[in-house]
Amino acid sequence: MNYLKLFRFPQLLLITLLLVCCKTNTKSSDDNVSDQPQRQEQGQQQGPSVENLLEEMDTDNDEKLAKSEVQGPLLDDFTKIDTNKDGFLTKEELENAPRPERRGPRENNTESEDNVQRDFAVTVNVDSSLFIKESLLSEITQEEHTLSNGTKALCYVITTASQPQEHKMGPWCPTHIEDGKDKGGIWFKDDKVYDVDGHFIANLKEFYSDEEWALFREDGSVKVTETQEECEGAAKPDVEEQYHNYCVECLPDYYREKQSTYYIPVKPLYLEKSNALGRDGIGIAFNGVNFEAPAPTHAILAAHTLAPLDDAGGHVNPHAGYHYHAVTGATKEVAQNDTHAPMIGYAMDGFGIYAHKDADGKASTDLDDCNGHYDEVRGYHYHAGSAGSNQVLGCLHGASGSMSVKG
Template sequence: MNNDLLKIAFISLFLFLTACGGSSDSSTEVTDSSAIDGSDDTSDNDDTNDSSDDDAQNDEAGIDVDATLFLTGENVSIDTVSCTLMNGTQTLCYEITSKHTAEEHDMGPWCPETIYDTAEEGGLWFDKGEINDLDGAFIENLATYYDDPGFKMYEDDGTVRRMETAEECAEGADPNIEDKYTNMCAQCLPEWVSTQVTYLIPITPIKQDEPVELSDGPTLEVAGVDYGPSVRGLAFNGVRFDHPADIDIILAGYQIAPVDDAGGHVNNSLGYHYHGDTGMTTRIEQSDSHAAMIGYALDGFGLYAKLDDNGNEAEDLDECRGHSDDTRGYHYHVLSLESNEFLDCFYGAWAE
């Protein structure tokens, strides 16, 4: 692997670990927790929806966001605010402030300590359309798995080379990285990062006539394309459903950046976030065997699991993986973790 490719790889990995969200996201990082009053003001929704672009809207109805489904408390707070959507509609949004902390499941583990560790000591690695337990044996056999002898992510005594401190996590993603951070399992622990991010989600979603392609993050965007947000939505615990991981760039630096069994991991700027649905977050089961609800997309439409209670996938999904029914209105069904994607376009208008 030449030095130019390695340099590009680490610059891109730095972006991946420190800026998983694109600049077009309806989110704001808050560093002073006293700026959020923690109130749960969700009762001010009225029927006022002033649209300046009615011709571009679709009559297919969505269901209002139910703020009571979120796990509000120390890590998540919700207020009702005025907002303007990307199509010019002035309406009301829920302002959801999150510390990106999962309460209903453990965060981690990610990288095993030795090549002798079992799957319980490691997380998951998704590539080639499959999910692998990141146990010690998988680390030991990376060179075979990728048919690349450049992989050797462990010492002669079997110790896995992994990020062990917050300093290593930061330096390991620096564009001017030292050689010692190649062939390393990349992990940042939740206690190393303190974050608070605010998101706007329209209370009453508005479906547009045409979909908008979502950003896949800074390393995968194509110049000249007008993308939508990189954040797909929020789980009920307030943790964000993020854009795809740039697996090729990570591998080019001879690194692995695993997720835990819930499909999440941590970066330096946003803290914990999800790259896939594995069924471990809070789920709202449906009485008609429809797939469970797992959160809300950033455009206000509901996010549901890929499969229903009988293990079947809906057959009438549009290009954004959405469809409508009388109970849930228009809503999306996410892909599973091995796809490295939740969904790649919105039909709804998000808040700017």
Template sequence: MNTNKHLKPFLLLALIVVFSSCKSDKNTALVKVVSVNPDYFITDNIIGKITQETVKLDGTPTLCYVFKTNSRPSEHQMGPWCPRHIDDAKDKGGIWFEDGKVYDVDGHFIAELAEFYSDDQWKLFREDGSVKYTATQEECEGAAKPDVEEAYQNYCVECLPKYYKDQITTFTIPVTPVYTNREHRLGRGGLGVAFNGVNFDPPAPTHAILAAHTIAPLDDHGGHVNPHGGYHYHAATGSTKEVGQTDVHASMIGYAIDGFGIYALLDQNKNQPTDLDECGGHEDAIRGYHYHAGEPGGNEIIKCLHGIPGSVHVQE
């Protein structure tokens, strides 16, 4: 009998055990971590005050900043999203994205959707050239969900902020982020927050949207309204408050829900970082571990979280 054959699996197992014990879950010793600065948030957009509370995150009591907002920007208007007529210019509509590219949703874009998606079932306009869009709260709610109602297939979907103006979003973010070696997938709620208190959301579910022959344009600022979250961003387009850096590094645009900073993609010399990890983050001596927002056409502000996430809760 060849003992070597039997030994091999044990050796392999031993190796795995050694490897995984080196790769401990929490690895703050190796990664520089910078605490959240609550002063970066625009005070007028916060309901009440930013408080500190100890909250259980991943089973561990963790000191967090907790604050509420109406998820409404103060630096820019919201909308427009859907143009009203196929002759409308780009100032009457927002943006849409495909394969990493951003497109203006003007009347022409609406008229050419069948060609754009190589699918002749697309027809978001009537014979008189008017665009079929969700014009009421009822229509928006019939269309802005995973199982789009039959009546709203082939619609340009927009929901207005005024339908949900009383919604309150509560953000819970660890005061000092805890870096882990595992990647935390983005939950349904939100992946972070801009300094204006508006939610940075996980990718828009384009599969479900397109399957119903609908589009749900973002405005030029990367945001749109959902019945269950109000106004939120799927793209960082440089429309919101930024905190400039003293070196050439890109400006800061907000915080991820794990407490690590989110920065714009391009630095002062218009260069992109080249060493981002799978989540869109990297580390430097000044900012510690932090993320860079993806390109606006990518439908991903960040791809995952490396820290223990806090939470986003919307009270409808």
């Protein structure tokens, strides 16, 4: 039994499980591969191939599956299958997916395996008035919506163009190895932030200890994507070969028609088990720009490409338009009445996101794996990772709404 069968044929699964429970004298098909022909003779159908599964579920056609695109047992074991922890399931990971763990019958009075909701003494509702009105494409409304755990809740519906009001977007790539830091953005490594100036581009071989880096030509000009077609050839997991050793710069004007719609629960619901981050946004800044899961640096660097962020921690891709992978203090902040870090936005589960450091320049040391903790003023909330960590949040601990992009 594999994930493909479990996902595609729920009725067949139920029949199969009933047969397995009744046949106590035969070996499990998971334990004996040679039983496969016998099962087929008994009429059990084969599930779809990985290619068919990707074709059916890969809604954004990026040849991988985000958590928001899957369901059933595949969703339950998403983190286990996602071996490189980038928030996506690739074809290779699906093909190598472990079989579902066999569960015995549930005895009476045992603890439920459901993801239990926890109520805190303090839970702070989303304050929709904090969003910058000029960033919205329409007034914020309320609507009942199904959350990630299957429950229905009242959500704010927020529609934006992902265009910041507080800062300009870019620049990202310098055009010559003699350009200063004002001509480029930033990059990160080992929790540190570096200015992507001409000197940085010229010294990538030493920076990564890899002789294959060559982002500039003999005349010192930097190889930069200059059109939407070039941007889209370079800004994807399987970078087209002609754009290896390029600085990737996708401009906001390429995707100015994109609209992002968020459904965020008015009252957040904390769940005991955390949820891995998906592709479709992990939160929203007060300027309407989405916070994204970690940038897929393994794919970027493997092609010897660089996809710098601007000084605000954002860049552009064909899927989401302009978005943030880092928090640098460039966006709207809501100061607190104590020394706590300022608030910068909301996660998709409705819990607040706060800056990395407090007013005294100190980072919290008691955060969970999602970068969250609880206090009696703000309830449960998150803190953004450091700008060089490539991780705004580590996961989500609440029942999430959803985010979609069109245009």
